[in-house]
Amino acid sequence: MSGIARLRCDQVAPVLGDVAANSALVVASVERALADGVDVLVLPELVTCGYVFRDRDEALRSAITTDDPLFVRIRGLLDGTDTVVVFGFGERQGQRVRNSVAVVDASGTRAVYRKTHLWDRETLVFDAGDEAPPVVGTVHGRIGVLVCYDMEFPEMPRMLAVAGADLIAVPTNWPVGEHPERDRVAEVIAAQATARGNGVFIACCDRAGTERGQDWNEASVIVDQFGWVVAEAAPAAGSTAVTADVFPTLARDKSTSPHNDWLGDRRPELYEREVPRA
Amino acid sequence: MSGIARLRCDQVAPVLGDVAANSALVVASVERALADGVDVLVLPELVTCGYVFRDRDEALRSAITTDDPLFVRIRGLLDGTDTVVVFGFGERQGQRVRNSVAVVDASGTRAVYRKTHLWDRETLVFDAGDEAPPVVGTVHGRIGVLVCYDMEFPEMPRMLAVAGADLIAVPTNWPVGEHPERDRVAEVIAAQATARGNGVFIACCDRAGTERGQDWNEASVIVDQFGWVVAEAAPAAGSTAVTADVFPTLARDKSTSPHNDWLGDRRPELYEREVPRA
Numbered sequence: 001m002s003g004i005a006r007l008r009c010d011q012v013a014p015v016l017g018d019v020a021a022n023s024a025l026v027v028a029s030v031e032r033a034l035a036d037g038v039d040v041l042v043l044p045e046l047v048t049c050g051y052v053f054r055d056r057d058e059a060l061r062s063a064i065t066t067d068d069p070l071f072v073r074i075r076g077l078l079d080g081t082d083t084v085v086v087f088g089f090g091e092r093q094g095q096r097v098r099n100s101v102a103v104v105d106a107s108g109t110r111a112v113y114r115k116t117h118l119w120d121r122e123t124l125v126f127d128a129g130d131e132a133p134p135v136v137g138t139v140h141g142r143i144g145v146l147v148c149y150d151m152e153f154p155e156m157p158r159m160l161a162v163a164g165a166d167l168i169a170v171p172t173n174w175p176v177g178e179h180p181e182r183d184r185v186a187e188v189i190a191a192q193a194t195a196r197g198n199g200v201f202i203a204c205c206d207r208a209g210t211e212r213g214q215d216w217n218e219a220s221v222i223v224d225q226f227g228w229v230v231a232e233a234a235p236a237a238g239s240t241a242v243t244a245d246v247f248p249t250l251a252r253d254k255s256t257s258p259h260n261d262w263l264g265d266r267r268p269e270l271y272e273r274e275v276p277r278a
Numbered sequence: 279m280s281g282i283a284r285l286r287c288d289q290v291a292p293v294l295g296d297v298a299a300n301s302a303l304v305v306a307s308v309e310r311a312l313a314d315g316v317d318v319l320v321l322p323e324l325v326t327c328g329y330v331f332r333d334r335d336e337a338l339r340s341a342i343t344t345d346d347p348l349f350v351r352i353r354g355l356l357d358g359t360d361t362v363v364v365f366g367f368g369e370r371q372g373q374r375v376r377n378s379v380a381v382v383d384a385s386g387t388r389a390v391y392r393k394t395h396l397w398d399r400e401t402l403v404f405d406a407g408d409e410a411p412p413v414v415g416t417v418h419g420r421i422g423v424l425v426c427y428d429m430e431f432p433e434m435p436r437m438l439a440v441a442g443a444d445l446i447a448v449p450t451n452w453p454v455g456e457h458p459e460r461d462r463v464a465e466v467i468a469a470q471a472t473a474r475g476n477g478v479f480i481a482c483c484d485r486a487g488t489e490r491g492q493d494w495n496e497a498s499v500i501v502d503q504f505g506w507v508v509a510e511a512a513p514a515a516g517s518t519a520v521t522a523d524v525f526p527t528l529a530r531d532k533s534t535s536p537h538n539d540w541l542g543d544r545r546p547e548l549y550e551r552e553v554p555r556a
Contacts, residue, residue, distance in 0.1 A: 103556070111556045117543055120535040132551035144553075149538075152475055154432030155549040163553035179506075183462075186474055186505055193471030196464055197430055227464055228457075257398040260427075265395055271433040273410035275422075275441035278381070278389045 005039040005140035007167070007201075008243040009220040011233055012043065013209025016050030017062045023048060023070045030077050030085055038243065039140045043087035044207035045115075045148050045171040046099060052212040056097060059125045063092035071102065071109055078106040082139045086205075088147065088171035096127040101145050101171050103136045110136045115147035117156075120175075133160055141166035141248030144200075148172040151204070152190055154197075161198035162263060166248040168194075170204040174217040185217045188229070196227025199254045199262040201246055208239045225251045283317040283418035285445070285479075286521045287498040289511055290321065291487025294328030295340045301326060301348045308355050308363055316521065317418045321365035322485035323393075323426050323449040324377060330490040334375060337403045341370035349380065349387055356384040360417045366425065366449040374405040379423050379449050381414045388414045393425035395434075398453075411438055419444035419526030422478075426450040429482070430468055432475075439476035440541060444529040446472075448482040452495040463495045466507070474505025477532045477540040479524055486517045503529045 010029045014022045026047060033041040045051070048070065049062035064070065074085055084105045091100035091114065099115040099122060114129025115122075133156060135144045144165030150156050151170050160168055174187050183189065187204070195202045206220045222231040222244045231244035254262040288307045292300045304325060311319040323329070326348065327340035342348065352363055362383045369378035369392070377393040377400060392407025393400075411434060413422045422443030428434050429448050438446055452465050461467065465482070473480045484498045500509040500522045509522035532540040 111554070116545060116548055118537075120537050123537045130548070132548060132553045134554045134556055136556045149543075153544060154436065154475060155544070155546075158432065159549060159551075159553055163555065183470070183506065184460075189467055189505065190471045190475065192461070193468045197432060197468065227467065228461065259396075259398050259401045265427075266431060266433070267394060268433075270394055270408070270410060271437060273437075275410045275437055276389070276412045277441065278412055278414045 003247065004245050005248050006037055006243060006245050007040045007203050007222055008033055008038040008241055009042045009203050009205035009222060010241045011206050011208050011218060011220040011239060012047065013207060013239050014044065014047050014050045016052060016211050017058070019048055019062050019064060026070065026087060027073060027077065030074055034077065034081060034083060036243070039083055040143065040167065040169070041083065041085045042169045042203045042205040043171060044205050045088035045173045046090055047088050049090035050211055051173045052214050053125050056125050059090055060092060060097050063090040063097050065092050066102065066109060066112055071104060074104045075106065075108055078104065081106055084138050084140065084143065086143070086145060086169040086171060097125070098129060099126045099147060101147055103143065103145060105138065111145065113145045113147070115150060117149045117153055119149040135160055135163045135165045144168040146170045148174065151194060154194065157194045157198055157200070161200050165200055166251040167201040167203065170202060172204050172206050174206050174219060176215040176217050185219045187217065188219055188221050191221060191223050192227040192229065195223040195225060197262065199225045200251045201225055201248055206233070222246070281525065282523050283526050284315055284521060284523050285318045285481050285500050286311055286316040286519055287320045287481050287483035287500060288519045289484055289486050289496060289498040289517060290325065291485060291517050292322065292325045292328050294330060294489050295336070297326055297340050297342060304348065304365060305351060305355065308352055312355065312359060312361060314521070317361055318421065318445065318447070319361065319363045320447045320481045320483040321449060322483050323366035323451045324368055325366050325485070327368035328489055329451045330492050331403050334403050337368055338370060338375050341368040341375050343370050344380070344387060344390055349382060352382045353384065353386055356382065359384055362416050362418060362421065364421070364423060364447040364449065375403070376407060377404045377425060379425055381421065381423060383416065389423065391423045391425070393428060395427045395431055397427040413438055413441045413443045422446040424448050426452065429472060432472065435472045435476055439478050443478055444526040445479040445481065448480060450482050450484050452484050452497060454493040454495055463497045465495065466497055466499050469499060469501050470505040470507065473501040473503060475540065477503050478529045479503055479526055484511070500524070
């Protein structure tokens with residue numbers, strides 16, 4: 001059983017198509033995280049390449065493979081530490097271009113996940129992944145991975161919770177949306193409900209930096225296993241880091257009353273039944 | 279395609295064990311609803327009998343069957359109208375005691391659903407239902423039914439949305455819980471995320487009236503298909519009605535971008551895959 005872990009979502013502003021600059025941004029973020037004693041660093045979706053591509057060809061030009069020097073560089077920075085880095089990258093995988101996330105620690109690349117639910121024009125640019133999201137065992141707890149729109153499908157975080165995830169790391173690029181003043185942004189509400197309903201911690205790392213006229217919610221957030229926000233980006237803060245010390249393995253206690261348990265109370269056989277229509 | 283529907287959650291205060299008084303409460307609520315042009319009236323969970331039973335025997339003493347005169351009385355009040363009433367009742371079903379909900383209109387009892395996810399000491403008092411929640415076709419749209427804790431299992435509202443529900447009616451008894459001042463109560467956040475993620479309207483009718491020392495959130499709420507609150511009970515308002523005019527069949531448009539659809543973007547085959555563990 002591990003103890004307290006310092007989580008950080010580093011809401012940086014990548015530059016569209018500039019892999020060298022963005023790799024330097026990632027390296028600098030990892031260096032800051034190590035200096036600050038961060039245990040789990042989450043960076044945005046597609047942080048290596050940016051988001052608003054005109055087409056597939058443009059995305060391919062800044063896509064990297066999993067043997068890119070950036071992975072070696074991060075691993076090197078993490079050498080001798082227990083820190084884990086989760087970051088999004090545009091991936092060239094054979095003839096395909098993916099919206100991917102890597103989980104890297106001192107031992108190397110622990111997992112690569114390719115986004116399976118593509119949002120809006122991503123459907124014209126990227127090839128959707130066909131594999132289930134992974135859970136990575138670390139000294140800081142078991143980390144599940146989703147990318148942005150994936151989280152909006154409750155089946156996805158549920159899979160990760162059932163597979164034992166304590167914390168779900170969600171690199172995102174949340175296009176700016178309107179919301180009533182009383183409410184947080186819609187995606188944060190989704191993260192809160194998801195965290196509570198599965199009894200897991202969730203860390204969503206949004207991005208900053210207007211790109212071809214597109215702004216973002218800039219609403220990076222760390223949510224506890226009860227669905228409450230423990231750290232969040234200030235509105236319109238731009239590039240900023242959100243950091244919180246949490247106890248990820250507390251997520252293993254799913255009890256919610258003397259007679260209830262978030263996962264134990266599921267009735268999977270019922271969910272396969274046909275809905276009666278009257 | 280139907281048009282605008284006036285929804286109401288009537289957050290009344292039933293009296294524990296007093297079926298006669300509670301039946302009169304329900305009748306008065308239906309009469310008010312008809313006077314106010316309400317199309318869909320939702321009443322609390324277990325409104326006929328109250329909630330905080332000491333044991334199964336006590337619950338059985340105020341349980342009714344589906345041929346109780348109350349059903350006939352409601353149907354009679356609705357005669358000649360298109361109004362639909364959704365209310366919770368303690369049900370005696372053979373040797374079992376259920377936490378049930380009925381959907382009644384002028385044609386009679388359209389559906390009865392028995393709560394399938396029991397909360398806390400309900401597990402000692404009630405027999406959990408074993409059937410899927412229903413969807414009832416009405417002139418005001420297709421109404422799905424859940425009871426309180428059922429809604430916290432995302433599989434349940436998902437079933438109803440996939441089966442075509444436009445509106446999910448959720449009779450509840452939400453035991454009072456703490457929440458940060460910035461946030462709404464946890465169950466309302468869950469309703470918001472559920473409505474948005476399925477593109478459906480949700481009407482949760484909570485209750486009022488302290489019962490054996492138990493207070494309630496008194497947080498009845500009507501949420502639109504984007505997850506935003508359109509009507510809600512004021513904090514600690516006690517017995518109060520929450521009413522909103524909405525367009526339930528707008529829920530049939532699940533598109534969220536030119537390339538996305540809340541239900542069409544699901545990948546059910548993926549959700550059956552094994553989660554890779556690293």
